Structure formats: C-alpha cells, structure tokens
Amino acid sequence: MLKSILVNSPETQKEFLEFPARLFRNEKNYIRPLDKDIEEIFNPNKNKFFRNGTCERFLFKNAENQTVGKVAVFVNPKYEQKLKTGGIGFFDCIDDQETANFIFDFCKNWLQERGMEAMDGPINFGERDKFWGLLIEGFHEPLYGMNFHAPYYQKLFENYGFQIYFNQLCYGRKVYDEVSQVFMNGHRMNAKNPNLKAVHWKKNQLEKFAHDFAEIYNKAWANHGEGKQIEAKKVLKMFQTMEPILDEHISWFIYENEKPIAMWINIPDLNQWFKYLNGKFGWIEKLKFLMAKFFIKNKKMVGLVFGIVPEWQRKGIDGFMIWEGTKHFRKTRNYTDYEMQWIGDFNPRMIKIAENLETKVTRKLATYRYIFDRNLPFERHKML
Structure with a gap:
C-alpha cells in the first residue's frame, strides 16, 4: 500500500x-x-x-x-x-x-x-x-x-x-542554413521603410527593454487568456536575474518611430553549462559555471519568445527582424544550432513562421x- x-x-x-x-x-x-x-x-x-x-x-x-x-x-x-x-x-x-x-x-x-x-x-x-x-x-x-x-x-x-x-512543438535549424525566401521578401519590403529600425538589446538599458518587452508581449498575447498578461517590473527582475548569461547580440526588437512593435528573444542554452553542476548552484558551482562558460563554447542558442503586435502581423515584419538579427549574430557569434522553445499546435501562425524559417521538429511535448x-x-x- x-x-x-x-x-x-x-x-x-x-x-x-x-x-x-x-x-x-x-x-x-x-x-x-x-x-x-x-x-x-x-x-x-x-x-x-x-x-x-x-x-x-x-x-x-x-x-x-x-x-x-x-x-x-x-x-x-x-x-x-x-x-x-x-x-x-x-x-x-x-x-x-x-x-x-x-x-x-x-x-x-x-x-x-x-x-x-x-x-x-x-x-x-x-x-x-x-x-x-x-x-x-x-x-x-x-x-x-x-x-x-x-x-x-x-x-x-x-x-x-x-x-x-x-x-x-519545438523547432530547430542550423544557424548557417539558408534563410527562407519568404523571410527575405519580408525583409526586402520593410527595409524600405525609414520609420523602422532593428535594435539588439543592451545590458545597460534593461529597464527600457523590459518595458518594451511587456508592451509587445501583452498586445501580442492578449487574446490567449490563461494568465498571459505580464508586468514590466517582473520582466525587469527576470532580465536582471538573467544578466550574467544574456548575450546582447542575439535578442532583437523592432521599432516604428521608436514604438516597440516586435521582438525576438534568444539566449544561450544554459543547460550546456548547467549539466556539469548536478542541480546545485552554491559558490563552488558558481565557480564551476564561470569556468565552464569561459572554457566551453556554447554552440546552441534557444528562442524564448517571438512576438509581433497585432497591427504589424502578416506584414513581413518577422522576416525583417529575423534577417537583421541573423546577419548580425552570424558575424559576431559562434553559435551553430538554434532551437525554439515550444509552440502550441493551436497557434498556426507561429508554426508557419517556424516552418518558413525552414526548421524541423526537434521534440514534442x-x-x-x-x-x-x-x-x-x-x-x-x-x-x-
């Protein structure tokens, strides 16, 4: 019994x-x-x-x-x-x-x-x-x-x-694989708009990006229900906690006349370092983490959040953001693999974006x- x-x-x-x-x-x-x-x-x-x-x-x-x-x-x-x-x-x-x-x-x-x-x-x-x-x-x-x-x-x-x-559904691809023509067309169309700009986040402006993140997130996810609203102060706290592992060059925001309209948030896959710590994170493990981070090159980046405000959806802004970001981190970083956090099968638009990125399903939960x-x-x- x-x-x-x-x-x-x-x-x-x-x-x-x-x-x-x-x-x-x-x-x-x-x-x-x-x-x-x-x-x-x-x-x-x-x-x-x-x-x-x-x-x-x-x-x-x-x-x-x-x-x-x-x-x-x-x-x-x-x-x-x-x-x-x-x-x-x-x-x-x-x-x-x-x-x-x-x-x-x-x-x-x-x-x-x-x-x-x-x-x-x-x-x-x-x-x-x-x-x-x-x-x-x-x-x-x-x-x-x-x-x-x-x-x-x-x-x-x-x-x-x-x-x-x-x-x-989780989707993945190689960082240096060819970017889909769908996204390249979206980039070409929006690159002509002088009111748009792509910016990668900066650690010395975490408060600004936290507010921009919350604004985009709450607009993009407002129709989901189930506790989807998020406060900027919570995002800032999360960013501050994550600051030691943030890579400024792999998360991107799009602005129209300084107003945030889209974001693509990525981080290194921390498990590629944490797997050496056996679940602990005391001072000894923190030293181990710093050593692993210094000596072991992390080849995997993870997509956490992808969001576009409703009025800019289906206008190719995803392609503009993806190609601007990809061009940059291909030049500045050594990542070879990219995997997105899961997308619900109830979200065909996000699945379409993943498929247009010419990814493959890597795992299913x-x-x-x-x-x-x-x-x-x-x-x-x-x-x-």
Whole structure:
C-alpha cells in the first residue's frame, strides 16, 4: 500500500529534488535542473501565483518506505478554462501503472475537494515558459527550463485516461542554413521603410527593454487568456536575474518611430553549462559555471519568445527582424544550432513562421487533460 507524504520539511524537500536524479541516473540525456529553480516555484515569497492560488507537493512511498513517485498539485484561479481546471506538475514515477494511478487518483481527489472539474498536466504552477508539458518525442538533452521524461511516462498518463489537450512543438535549424525566401521578401519590403529600425538589446538599458518587452508581449498575447498578461517590473527582475548569461547580440526588437512593435528573444542554452553542476548552484558551482562558460563554447542558442503586435502581423515584419538579427549574430557569434522553445499546435501562425524559417521538429511535448466527469465531452485547445 502506498502512502502520501506532504513536502513540508528540509528532508522531504531534498527527497523531492533527489528522486528524479536517482530515477534517471542511467539516462544519458537527462540534465538535472537547478534545485533553486524548482524551489523558487514553491516559495510563496518568490512565486506570485500563491497570492490567489494554492499548491502542495507530495512524495509517495511504498511499504518498504522507498520513494516511488512525486507530484505537485495546485489550483491557479488565473488559469482560465471552460471547466474549473487544476494542475499537476513535477510528476515523476517508477514504471508502474498502479503507482501512477494512485498518484493521479490522489491528485484528482485533492482537486475535487477544491471545486475543480478537470486537471491538466504536467504543467507548472506559474507561466508556461518553464517545466510545462510531457516529453513524448525527441528524448535529447532538455533545454534549460524544459521537462525531461522517460518514454514510459506517456503510457502512464494515457492509460489512466488523460487526453492530449494540445501538443507542444519545438523547432530547430542550423544557424548557417539558408534563410527562407519568404523571410527575405519580408525583409526586402520593410527595409524600405525609414520609420523602422532593428535594435539588439543592451545590458545597460534593461529597464527600457523590459518595458518594451511587456508592451509587445501583452498586445501580442492578449487574446490567449490563461494568465498571459505580464508586468514590466517582473520582466525587469527576470532580465536582471538573467544578466550574467544574456548575450546582447542575439535578442532583437523592432521599432516604428521608436514604438516597440516586435521582438525576438534568444539566449544561450544554459543547460550546456548547467549539466556539469548536478542541480546545485552554491559558490563552488558558481565557480564551476564561470569556468565552464569561459572554457566551453556554447554552440546552441534557444528562442524564448517571438512576438509581433497585432497591427504589424502578416506584414513581413518577422522576416525583417529575423534577417537583421541573423546577419548580425552570424558575424559576431559562434553559435551553430538554434532551437525554439515550444509552440502550441493551436497557434498556426507561429508554426508557419517556424516552418518558413525552414526548421524541423526537434521534440514534442504534450499538455494532457483529464475531465473528472467522464460523460462530459473532451475538447482540445481552441485554435488561435
């Protein structure tokens, strides 16, 4: 018989972090996420979603007191859905369906007690930019902030009755591959406009770029719902945290008469350095990180955010931005590989941009949904 244990002590917090590292010790492509990145999600002083939501973590142990699974389960009122939908995330489990079913049943009961009608997972108690989705294809080294799962996780979810709410597609290409003619045509058309300019961000102007980022993001994503609005002060804090690893030459903004209208935000893939730290980031690991950053050339850049305000969409501004940026970082940087953070299959315009960039799908994740009333119809995420 399995028992659930609330994560509420230093010992249980440590086990929550250590269990997946043991589970995946023989997976050559597993990269342990930084402990601090996980713990900040569950710290009410760090995560704004605790202001209105609630979240708890649990370990699951067998009769021999061995950890066989873990999960976080939460209610986020800003996660707006047709049904009242809670979330589960940071799920890890041995390859055993009965164990997984016990965990899923536990989460279902926890959420029903709080008035929920469905659960999505594995998702994050926060924004979609980190630890969102179940890896189902492309079991390569995960990008920084991305989940890694064993292939058997998919059957654990689907055998229980979870259905794919939407797929999350990652696209990649070589930096020096030829840029699509579609983008080159867009660049040619917009390069004639004297009111447009392309600017790469600068560390000494983080506050300005944080406001520009928030303005573009909130306009471009306003129709998505599900907690998509973002505050400039939060962006600035994020930029300040990221400053040691920001590469000024690979993130770009487009302005029309000084007004921000588009952005293309990229960073080096931090996991190419963090994989040497075993999840820790104390002073010794920080020294290791600096040494790795100095001695190990990072050949991979990651696309985090691509946004265009509505009035400039479908006007070739994407091509203008991509070619201006590409010309620059080809001359100034040594990256050879580019991979985009996931795009939902409900977003055909972004998928079209990725395809026009002549990328290939590098990995697929899935956001699953389980409706508690099994007689209710299941609907996939609406198309944008």
